Amino acid sequence: MSATVLIAGAGTSGLALALSLLRNGLSVRIVEKQLHFHPGERGAGLQSRTLELYKFLGILPDILERSISGITLRNIQYLSAPDNGKPPRIVRAPLESKNTPARPLIETRFLGQNRHEQLLRELILAEYGVRVELGTELQSFEQHPDHVVARLVKIVDSNPVEETVSVNWLVGADGARSVVRKQLGLSFLGETPDTEAVTGDIHVIGETLNQDQGDGLLVWIRPDDTPAGFMRPCLVPGKNLFQFIILGHKDLDMVKISSSREEMIKGFYEITGRRDIEFGELVWMGLWKPNIRMVDSFGKGRVFVVGDAAHVHSPTGGQGMNSGIQDSFNLAWKLALVEKGSAPESILKSYSDERTPVIASMLNMTTELFRKELAPKPGQRKDFVRGPELLQLGINYRGSLLVLDEKYTDKDEIVDPYRSGDDGTVRAGDRAPDAPSLTHLSPNESANTLSLFDIFTTVQHTVLIFPGTAGEGFVTEVVETLGEYPSNLLKSILVLPRSSSSSTSTSSFAQSALTLIDTEGYGYVNYMVAADIPTVFIVRPDGYIGALVTSGRLGVRKYFSGIFL
Numbered sequence: 001m002s003a004t005v006l007i008a009g010a011g012t013s014g015l016a017l018a019l020s021l022l023r024n025g026l027s028v029r030i031v032e033k034q035l036h037f038h039p040g041e042r043g044a045g046l047q048s049r050t051l052e053l054y055k056f057l058g059i060l061p062d063i064l065e066r067s068i069s070g071i072t073l074r075n076i077q078y079l080s081a082p083d084n085g086k087p088p089r090i091v092r093a094p095l096e097s098k099n100t101p102a103r104p105l106i107e108t109r110f111l112g113q114n115r116h117e118q119l120l121r122e123l124i125l126a127e128y129g130v131r132v133e134l135g136t137e138l139q140s141f142e143q144h145p146d147h148v149v150a151r152l153v154k155i156v157d158s159n160p161v162e163e164t165v166s167v168n169w170l171v172g173a174d175g176a177r178s179v180v181r182k183q184l185g186l187s188f189l190g191e192t193p194d195t196e197a198v199t200g201d202i203h204v205i206g207e208t209l210n211q212d213q214g215d216g217l218l219v220w221i222r223p224d225d226t227p228a229g230f231m232r233p234c235l236v237p238g239k240n241l242f243q244f245i246i247l248g249h250k251d252l253d254m255v256k257i258s259s260s261r262e263e264m265i266k267g268f269y270e271i272t273g274r275r276d277i278e279f280g281e282l283v284w285m286g287l288w289k290p291n292i293r294m295v296d297s298f299g300k301g302r303v304f305v306v307g308d309a310a311h312v313h314s315p316t317g318g319q320g321m322n323s324g325i326q327d328s329f330n331l332a333w334k335l336a337l338v339e340k341g342s343a344p345e346s347i348l349k350s351y352s353d354e355r356t357p358v359i360a361s362m363l364n365m366t367t368e369l370f371r372k373e374l375a376p377k378p379g380q381r382k383d384f385v386r387g388p389e390l391l392q393l394g395i396n397y398r399g400s401l402l403v404l405d406e407k408y409t410d411k412d413e414i415v416d417p418y419r420s421g422d423d424g425t426v427r428a429g430d431r432a433p434d435a436p437s438l439t440h441l442s443p444n445e446s447a448n449t450l451s452l453f454d455i456f457t458t459v460q461h462t463v464l465i466f467p468g469t470a471g472e473g474f475v476t477e478v479v480e481t482l483g484e485y486p487s488n489l490l491k492s493i494l495v496l497p498r499s500s501s502s503s504t505s506t507s508s509f510a511q512s513a514l515t516l517i518d519t520e521g522y523g524y525v526n527y528m529v530a531a532d533i534p535t536v537f538i539v540r541p542d543g544y545i546g547a548l549v550t551s552g553r554l555g556v557r558k559y560f561s562g563i564f565l
């Protein structure tokens, strides 16, 4: 079976990458060493930014249909451990901010990783006929100047069968113990805290704990005020299923607890005192040791790493799976352009350059939460309080060599890779905000209003031209310049101020591209465009602003000279 890209590992990072590459017209092979798909919930929290990226990928309706709102899980009950009959202290985790015209998908959603992966597998198979190859392990690879040779071992009728494949690119989405990372010789710096936990999913029988009662997260606290364990409902319709974490303690034998369902239940009763809870089937369980590490580079030559293969950390803050998906979005469009011969290989370096500071920042945040919530010293525990940055809407690539900003030119700006969009500016490198209520200029077009998020796609740059009160000259110049680039890789939108009418003279452009009126003014407000300064925003296929251009032709050419060949 031939393919351009071989992806090793069919977790959420590998599957999101596969779908993004397939959308971009590349052929993909995705191999998974396990004989069966992982049945566990693990990372169930989908952050706002992931939902936005899935909208651009065209799969948000499927995700919304299968996931549930994260709202009920904001009820956190702190219980004494072992239970001394004291009533729980109930804390309602602070509300995330509400949806706004710029941020329309604020509410996080919950979808167990097993069901999330199943959905991605189904889409890839239904739309592209690509099936995850189970029982197929990447064992090693060799890099050549224009291809990679990978050695796979496949289990056929219980026997290992070797296969050597030649591909143009290899991506290791092969998790924390990544073979690809090790063989590339990437350093994986960080620490391994002296803690461990047993985690898994288990059914609860009877009414002592009912996932539909809105119990939210249960946290058992020891007399010395350190946490003993957690439980949260998985909220799978028709199943009373809970995810549990039993935290290590000097009095507990964690290897024994993780050895069988019976030992796990004994351990649970010991730490919580809740012998009234009757358990049913154990779906899965594993002994987990936190590692806080990341690579020094996200790839070399024709081989890359994404997701847990590139960074591992505590689950506190729910960032891991979401970060892996964003690695994949950052890499996919660049790899697609290079493979199609439309961009130089040098843009691939920006994948590592852009993701490194974001992931370093994420590791710091999740480690801080880990020390406060999961492994505090006695007396230093803090309740779960989550900042809005964990929604990942502030992640940005400001200062990246790939982006161009003609408005904010301070080279000494201190960039916080996790926080942008709240400082009163919208800059190159930032997440491109949404803007709803855009109407078609041409009366022949649909009467439906559009939002920019309906327009952004993972396969093209979107060029937003805000002419403000400037004359037709600016628009004509920009449109002419855009004609110098492959039309299938760009889409151009002219956003006219709300005062414009169908008689507005933008005739030449209006005929060749989408012309929209900013009826409610959200476009100009959310992009902070002054009516008297004509501005162009070039939005990348991963939803980040590649360029903020005020000079017209010059700026457009400058940005695309770093992207297209």
Ligand SMILES: Cc1cc2nc3c(=O)[nH]c(=O)nc-3n(C[C@H](O)[C@H](O)[C@H](O)COP(=O)(O)OP(=O)(O)OC[C@H]3O[C@@H](n4cnc5c(N)ncnc54)[C@H](O)[C@@H]3O)c2cc1C
Pocket: 008, 009, 010, 011, 012, 013, 014, 031, 032, 033, 034, 038, 042, 043, 044, 045, 046, 113, 136, 137, 138, 139, 173, 174, 175, 176, 178, 179, 199, 288, 306, 307, 308, 309, 315, 317, 318, 319, 320, 321, 322, 323, 324
């Ligand atoms: C209890 C728990 C709760 C969590 N909660 C959250 C949360 O709420 N939000 C969040 O964002 N994250 C959360 N995480 C983290 C999240 O689960 C991981 O970050 C995520 O699984 C990473 O996905 P991945 O695809 O990069 O790697 P993985 O899910 O590890 O997938 C890698 C795949 O590669 C396969 N593989 C390995 N080696 C090879 C090889 N040589 N050849 C072929 N295949 C191979 C593996 O079998 C595996 O299927 C949680 C984790 C745990 C344990």
